[in-house]
Each structure stands twice: as structure tokens, then as C-alpha cells.
Amino acid sequence: MDSLKLPRAEYQDRTETLLSHAHADGYDAVLLFGSLNIQYISGMYHLPTERPVVLAVTDKQMDIVVPRLEKEHAERDSFLIDDVHVYFDYPQGQPMDRVVTMCESLGIADSTIAVDTDGSPGRNGYQGPALSELLPGTVHTEDYITSMREQKSQSEIELIQEASTWATLGHRLLQERIEPGRRPIVVSTEVEAEASKTMLDTLGDRYEMMNWSAPMMCKFTTGEVTTRPHSVDQTTRIQSGDTIVTIVKPHVSGYTTELERTLIVGEPSEEQRHYFEIMRESQEIAIEAIKPGVEYSTIEQEVLNYYEEQGVSEYVQHHIGHNIGLEGHERPFLDLEYNGEIQPGELYTVEPGFYVPDVGGFRHSDTIVVTEGGTEMLTNYPRQISELTITTNA
Known part of the structure; x- marks a missing residue:
């Protein structure tokens, strides 16, 4: 823009x-x-x-x-x-x-x-x-x-779309740098610096920082830590066989977006493949269900019904998603207890996930905007396990 x-x-x-x-x-x-x-x-x-x-x-x-x-x-x-x-x-x-x-x-x-x-x-x-x-x-x-702030203007959506475009770069750099033996915080720091430099070199004087946050935030947890969705432990070293959960959040003119992926370090086990596919399908169910006029609670109920069928309900720790804009979390919420109907101009992080002890956390998150006819994806990054596997020499 x-x-x-x-x-x-x-x-x-x-x-x-x-x-x-x-x-x-x-x-x-x-x-x-x-x-x-x-x-x-x-x-x-x-x-x-x-x-x-x-x-x-x-x-x-x-x-x-x-x-x-x-x-x-x-x-x-x-x-x-x-x-x-x-x-x-x-x-x-x-x-x-x-x-x-x-x-x-x-x-x-x-x-x-x-x-x-x-x-x-x-x-x-x-x-x-x-x-x-x-x-x-x-x-x-x-x-x-x-x-x-619940419904965004076209100008706001364009800023969040710009941020979402940069999220692809940040996540690609992050995925390229992940390897066994490294600490997440070290990888994240390197990637945030490189991605921020590229953003600033490209956007030039049009870019203005509006808080202490770096233009690009790229973080992740690894291994058993991923079973705690909001853990801040990023010092545990990456190991072959780990499940990794990422979060990439660029900022443009005060507005942010969210891109998260589940990665597997090395050849995925059958367990990892099984849970990954359930998670990926659950996100597609949620995105498909989001339309103007649909009750907020319906989105989570659709996913929970699927989780019940797949036998993973006991591993759920949070609701399906939330609005996003000037803050990373805004209302409305895609939650069983949130009343009202989805409206055009609302944006959501669609992030159903679950967390299996001794295996890891499984969560993708994408930012979507609600349109008159349904939804439009703002973030765009591979979602299949074959594209999200970290090749190792181990």
C-alpha cells in the first residue's frame, strides 16, 4: 500500500x-x-x-x-x-x-x-x-x-494485510533457522533483527514505530514446553523429534496480525502426524464456519464437536480465537459464552489447538477478515505437515 x-x-x-x-x-x-x-x-x-x-x-x-x-x-x-x-x-x-x-x-x-x-x-x-x-x-x-474497535475500516484492514504479508517473511526466516541444539530465544532474536531490517529497508520512511515492540516479533517454544500455550520458556534447547509452536506478529502503524504454525523437528512420528492432522482439520472447520450472522459460540461448538469425535477434547486449553487490531487480543471472542453474531469487518485469529502431554502442542493460527460473503485469509503460509517439517541430519 x-x-x-x-x-x-x-x-x-x-x-x-x-x-x-x-x-x-x-x-x-x-x-x-x-x-x-x-x-x-x-x-x-x-x-x-x-x-x-x-x-x-x-x-x-x-x-x-x-x-x-x-x-x-x-x-x-x-x-x-x-x-x-x-x-x-x-x-x-x-x-x-x-x-x-x-x-x-x-x-x-x-x-x-x-x-x-x-x-x-x-x-x-x-x-x-x-x-x-x-x-x-x-x-x-x-x-x-x-x-x-470491533469492526475495522477498509484502511485498518489494509494495514493489517500489510502486516500479514510481512508475517510470511518472518516465519520463513524462522523456519529456516531452527535446528537441534539451538535455543529458541537466540533463533528468535536473530530472525527478528533480520526481518525488521528487511521491513525497514523496504518500507523506508513510510514506517513509523508507535511502541517499544520491534517491527517484527518471531518467537516459538519447543518440546514439552509447547504443552503450555503461554509459556515464556524459550531457553530449552531444540531436540530432534520436538514439536514446535511458533508465533509471528509484525506491527504496521500500530496494527498487528498473527501467524502461528506447528512444526516438527525431524521425521514426524505417527503420533505427531495423527494429532497434527486433527489440528489442521479443526482450523479448516472453524474458518469454514465463520460467516456474517453466525453466532460467535457456534464456531467453537463446531470445533469442540469435532474434537469430541476425535477423542482429543481433554487436551483443549483455550477457545477458538479472538479479534485483533491495535491489540493482539480484542473482542469479540470465538467462545461458547460470548453472545452475539459475527459481523463484516471483524478480524479473527483462528487458532483452535490442543496440547498432548509427552507429545506436544498442536496449533495453527491465521488472521482472517469477515466479508459480506464469508471470510478472506490475510495470512498466507504453508499448513501441511510435509511443508512444516524441519529436516535434520540426526
């Missing part, structure tokens, strides 16, 4: 939608404390710490309170911000007092205000008062932006 940025008009449309929701519920203005919520509405990204950053959205103006170290960044013309209010630092800068002053200047201190949280989140040691304790007006918490 020619541009790696969302158009300014999209942020303006989001602002209008946010205020429309708020006004319909009787609110005069909206204040946002969450870093991704601020980014979603104004375009201004930042590294959230103990220092509060607070965005005020009214019909006439969008202002922000920032610590001194964010001042010049917040004043960028590309952000949808009219005025920047600055305090020095926390705690000496009294940031919440500055928020009150901003509200007074906007004429909303006595108003009814919707907030994403009642005050700045308590992170990195921050301990501050609730906004409702400081303003004479009425403050209520609402979840507008989380709901707005």
Missing part, C-alpha cells in the same frame, strides 16, 4: 461517532485516559507510564493533557488535537489538577462527562484521585471505543 497511515478523515469520523454515542446517552463530552483509546480517536500514540495522558473530546475542540516530555510529540500537525496542556511530571506536576483546568477551559467541568476510566490507570506506581472526585459535574464510565 502507498501509505502506512490512516487518513485524517478517518479520525474525524471516529470522533463524530464517539460523540454521537455519548450525546445519545446524555453526555456533553468525553475524556479518555487509555493510551490506545487516545490513539484511536486522535492519532496520538505514546508510551503509557505513571504519567497520566488525558484526551478531552467536545463538539468544538479536542484538547490533551500531557507530561512535559510528550509536549512536542503531542503538538504534531498529524494528530487531531487542537490544544496541548502541559504539566512537568508525576507526582510533582499535579497532573489531575491540570486535567481539571483543561475541563474548565473547555467549559465542561460542570457537565455530564463519559470516561473510559474514572481517572488515570494505576500503572508504574501511579496513585491518583478519581476524576469524579475533582470535577463538580457528573462522571460515568462507558465502553464506547472498545465497541467501535
Whole structure:
């Protein structure tokens, strides 16, 4: 894609939608404390710490309170911000007092205000008062932006498609570097550096980092560790016969995608082949079931029915998938207990998996977008065991 940025008009449309929701519920203005919520509405990204950053959205103006170290960044013309209010630092800068002053200047201190949280989140040691304790007006918490983020615009989908294209490169490099005796963390570090360099060399000045994450994340676990889906142990050495589960997540303009594969080191055993094929088929069942109007719970039920038939239900440890975008996990969820129907513009990581003691974990994950007629695959990488076997000399 020619541009790696969302158009300014999209942020303006989001602002209008946010205020429309708020006004319909009787609110005069909206204040946002969450870093991704601020980014979603104004375009201004930042590294959230103990220092509060607070965005005020009214019909006439969008202002922000920032610590001194964010001042010049917040004043960028590309952000949808009219005025920047600055305090020095926390705690000496009294940031919440500055928020009150901003509200007074906007004429909303006595108003009814919707907030994403009642005050700045308590992170990195921050301990501050609730906004409702400081303003004479009425403050209520609402979840507008989380709901707005569920369905993606065409521009957002194109950014995630760009990230998905780079996921193929990252995973190919990762698979090429895996060999017995090496530690996953060492392989991952090498691959992330090489893949990130290639991304930056290709995309050039169009690419802008928006957090501490590398442009490309490529990680994996090996052997018995793969039976614990969220294990962070990447120091166990790779051995011939291991099952490996990977995760590759590039970032483009704040948006991410997800590509995961199950690999086998050396000639697969009959057990590995058996479980691999069940896993691969279960992902196809899930993808085939995803359509507009289908209940979220139906997708997981379809897979669980298949797992019951195949005798692997006892090895399941998580649901089928989740939406993805600015965060790696967003709602809606493909889960038995999640109510509602799938809508066009939602994206999902489709990742049914199971984890067999003494054999390993088995999980592919692909990112798909829901269209009016069904789904479109955004990630594209081999899925067959013959293409995912690591050749060794052992």
C-alpha cells in the first residue's frame, strides 16, 4: 500500500461517532485516559507510564493533557488535537489538577462527562484521585471505543494485510533457522533483527514505530514446553523429534496480525502426524464456519464437536480465537459464552489447538477478515505437515 497511515478523515469520523454515542446517552463530552483509546480517536500514540495522558473530546475542540516530555510529540500537525496542556511530571506536576483546568477551559467541568476510566490507570506506581472526585459535574464510565474497535475500516484492514504479508517473511526466516541444539530465544532474536531490517529497508520512511515492540516479533517454544500455550520458556534447547509452536506478529502503524504454525523437528512420528492432522482439520472447520450472522459460540461448538469425535477434547486449553487490531487480543471472542453474531469487518485469529502431554502442542493460527460473503485469509503460509517439517541430519 502507498501509505502506512490512516487518513485524517478517518479520525474525524471516529470522533463524530464517539460523540454521537455519548450525546445519545446524555453526555456533553468525553475524556479518555487509555493510551490506545487516545490513539484511536486522535492519532496520538505514546508510551503509557505513571504519567497520566488525558484526551478531552467536545463538539468544538479536542484538547490533551500531557507530561512535559510528550509536549512536542503531542503538538504534531498529524494528530487531531487542537490544544496541548502541559504539566512537568508525576507526582510533582499535579497532573489531575491540570486535567481539571483543561475541563474548565473547555467549559465542561460542570457537565455530564463519559470516561473510559474514572481517572488515570494505576500503572508504574501511579496513585491518583478519581476524576469524579475533582470535577463538580457528573462522571460515568462507558465502553464506547472498545465497541467501535470491533469492526475495522477498509484502511485498518489494509494495514493489517500489510502486516500479514510481512508475517510470511518472518516465519520463513524462522523456519529456516531452527535446528537441534539451538535455543529458541537466540533463533528468535536473530530472525527478528533480520526481518525488521528487511521491513525497514523496504518500507523506508513510510514506517513509523508507535511502541517499544520491534517491527517484527518471531518467537516459538519447543518440546514439552509447547504443552503450555503461554509459556515464556524459550531457553530449552531444540531436540530432534520436538514439536514446535511458533508465533509471528509484525506491527504496521500500530496494527498487528498473527501467524502461528506447528512444526516438527525431524521425521514426524505417527503420533505427531495423527494429532497434527486433527489440528489442521479443526482450523479448516472453524474458518469454514465463520460467516456474517453466525453466532460467535457456534464456531467453537463446531470445533469442540469435532474434537469430541476425535477423542482429543481433554487436551483443549483455550477457545477458538479472538479479534485483533491495535491489540493482539480484542473482542469479540470465538467462545461458547460470548453472545452475539459475527459481523463484516471483524478480524479473527483462528487458532483452535490442543496440547498432548509427552507429545506436544498442536496449533495453527491465521488472521482472517469477515466479508459480506464469508471470510478472506490475510495470512498466507504453508499448513501441511510435509511443508512444516524441519529436516535434520540426526
